[in-house]
Amino acid sequence: MNCAHALLALTCTLIAAGLLAHTGASYRAGTRPIVIAHRGASGYLPEHTNVSAAVAFSMGADFIEPDVVLSKDGTAVVLHDIHLDTVTNVKDLFPDRSRSDGRFYALDFTLDEIKRLRVSERIDVRTGKRVYPHRFPSDKADLRVPTLAELIELIQGLNHSMHRSIGIYAEIKQPAWHREQGTDIAKVVLSVLSRYGYRDRNSPCFVQCFDAAELKRIRTELKSDLRMIQLLGDDAWKNESGVVDESKMKAELAAVAEYAQGIGPDLRSLVRVNTEGVAVPNSAVGEAHRLGLLVHAYTFRRDALPEFTPTYEELVRLYVQVIGIDGLFTDFTDTTVELIDKFAPP
Numbered sequence: 001m002n003c004a005h006a007l008l009a010l011t012c013t014l015i016a017a018g019l020l021a022h023t024g025a026s027y028r029a030g031t032r033p034i035v036i037a038h039r040g041a042s043g044y045l046p047e048h049t050n051v052s053a054a055v056a057f058s059m060g061a062d063f064i065e066p067d068v069v070l071s072k073d074g075t076a077v078v079l080h081d082i083h084l085d086t087v088t089n090v091k092d093l094f095p096d097r098s099r100s101d102g103r104f105y106a107l108d109f110t111l112d113e114i115k116r117l118r119v120s121e122r123i124d125v126r127t128g129k130r131v132y133p134h135r136f137p138s139d140k141a142d143l144r145v146p147t148l149a150e151l152i153e154l155i156q157g158l159n160h161s162m163h164r165s166i167g168i169y170a171e172i173k174q175p176a177w178h179r180e181q182g183t184d185i186a187k188v189v190l191s192v193l194s195r196y197g198y199r200d201r202n203s204p205c206f207v208q209c210f211d212a213a214e215l216k217r218i219r220t221e222l223k224s225d226l227r228m229i230q231l232l233g234d235d236a237w238k239n240e241s242g243v244v245d246e247s248k249m250k251a252e253l254a255a256v257a258e259y260a261q262g263i264g265p266d267l268r269s270l271v272r273v274n275t276e277g278v279a280v281p282n283s284a285v286g287e288a289h290r291l292g293l294l295v296h297a298y299t300f301r302r303d304a305l306p307e308f309t310p311t312y313e314e315l316v317r318l319y320v321q322v323i324g325i326d327g328l329f330t331d332f333t334d335t336t337v338e339l340i341d342k343f344a345p346p
């Protein structure tokens with residue numbers, strides 16, 4: 001039995017024994033924040049592998065997050081980057097297939113070629129070092145890049161066998177770049193989602209993207225009725241001094257409310273850190289809620305805390321109990337579900 005099979009067997013055994021089952025209360029819209037498994041259970045297993053998704057499912061995630069890019073033959077594959085060299089052994093298998101910038105692009109490889117790659121923990125390509133040195137150690141495990149369809153089949157299969165309704169929270173990566181390369185990633189992703197029954201805002205599905213123009217296009221030109229989340233970076237609404245510009249923030253949120261159901265902000269953009277190093281909530285969540293927008297903040301990592309919270313428990317308490325977000329992206333579904341059980345309103 002190889003390492004991937006051993007992991008899956010262990011997961012299934014634990015599920016069967018009830019040891020990994022979601023022990024907390026179930027999500028109640030409007031009260032309990034949803035837990036979005038960021039790249040699966042990426043705190044424990046290489047990101048975006050199907051075993052990582054299965055473990056996150058068993059830990060009680062409400063949604064599994066696939067980031068999506070396209071292969072050379074137009075297949076939607078689950079990867080965070082348009083490059084393959086951050087999480088796979090592409091350099092070893094295809095040493096002469098980089099572009100002039102030295103990078104290996106998923107769009108230059110067929111699905112068959114991508115399936116030959118092994119996935120391991122993310123490295124920083126500039127240093128060759130692991131980004132999270134204390135995470136999953138082996139680079140020998142037989143973990144592969146799933147297609148979006150394969151991930152959905154896994155989640156829908158587990159939903160069936162475990163009587164759950166865990167959703168898909170898909171991010172369309174770099175649509176403008178894909179278009180420059182002659183491909184239309186949004187169309188491909190919507191088509192896969194539709195094939196598996198995710199077609200309107202009652203579906204257990206969100207589509208997220210940093211590119212506002214693409215989200216508007218999805219709503220208008222591509223006529224999708226799926227729920228959409230506008231992703232926002234750390235510097236959203238901030239002026240040159242790093243302070244939130246209230247009028248800019250209000251105007252931008254009002255614009256988002258015209259086409260999306262919510263925002264996915266960097267967690268840092270929701271607070272101001274005062275001179276004592278204490279995080280004070282700004283008015284963004286209140287304004288978003290006034291406009292009827294959900295707020296799903298990213299990324300909650302137990303092993304990479306922001307400087308303004310001493311512990312992961314305090315971080316989750318701040319955002320759930322004080323700031324009042326509606327959901328969060330986390331690499332650590334299990335701990336986060338436990339903390340939401342503790343801090344979310346009854």
Ligand code: G3P
Nearest residue numbers: 038067171208264298329
């Ligand atoms: O999609 C929410 C969050 O995942 C955005 O950041 O870079 O991890 O995709 P990233």
Ligand code: CA
Nearest residue numbers: 065066067171
């Ligand atoms: Ca993402």
